[in-house]
Amino acid sequence: MNPDTLRGHMDALLLSVVEREPLHGYAIIEALRERSDGALDVPTGTVYPALRRLERAGYLAGEWAVAGGRKRRTYRLTDSGRAALTGERSAWKSFTTAIGSVLDPSGGRSPSG
Amino acid sequence: MNPDTLRGHMDALLLSVVEREPLHGYAIIEALRERSDGALDVPTGTVYPALRRLERAGYLAGEWAVAGGRKRRTYRLTDSGRAALTGERSAWKSFTTAIGSVLDPSGGRSPSG
DNA sequence: GTCTATATGTAGACTCCCTATTTATTGAGG
DNA sequence: CCTCAATAAATAGGGAGTCTACATATAGAC
Structure with missing residues (x-):
């Protein structure tokens, strides 16, 4: 995957992956990999x-936690973030x-246009 | 449309739009607008x-021409460019x-996964 | 003691898309 | 003649965000 193609879509990916439940950075990376089948x-x-x-934008709320002796910063989707995610979708x-x-190789516009 | 989202996809768009017939820059911009319904x-x-x-990458071959007193640089898709376009698609x-x-709001991976 | 997995973070490079501007021709309208 | 709009190409400089590479630290296996 060409690195630049992701540009401008990271926000949507990150907001989407913490939609169901809060996750920390490392878990977010794994979730992204799993959800996209690698x-x-x-x-x-x-x-x-x-x-x-x-x-900073107010779309995520981060909070420090400790699990198994390791520090984690867990991110939760805010109401504002949820609205942003809707817009991103x-x-x-x-x-x-x-x-x-x-x-589209057929080269046409919309069929009914 | 957020400007950054286009990043990394310009090549595919430009190669695709000159696939059928060679076009010059100004016409390419219009074709992009028309094909995408604005x-x-x-x-x-x-x-x-x-x-x-x-x-420079060898995907397009440009040539100067004059139409109605105006200079145009018309770009044609090369064989190499055609292969690149296949890859881009x-x-x-x-x-x-x-x-x-x-x-995907359902949050799942592939249905059969 | 070494290695791997887990976990977070920064500095700097790099790409390339956008804004703003410049140059030039044609034709319409006044 | 002048102005305006459409056509046609191009560049300089700015800017935002992604990537590479590196730094730091804990836990558990071996």
């Missing part, structure tokens, strides 16, 4: 700064529709 | 450098599958 292997240098950014749909319509 | 309005500062980059499919599987 396709998404996002490095720590991408995830940790992105989580901080989303926390909508934007994703528009995005894939737009790119898909151009990449 | 969703993709890519600025000249993005397209012209990208076309040069793809030409495949990558696009993997990409949407991966992101989609994470963004």
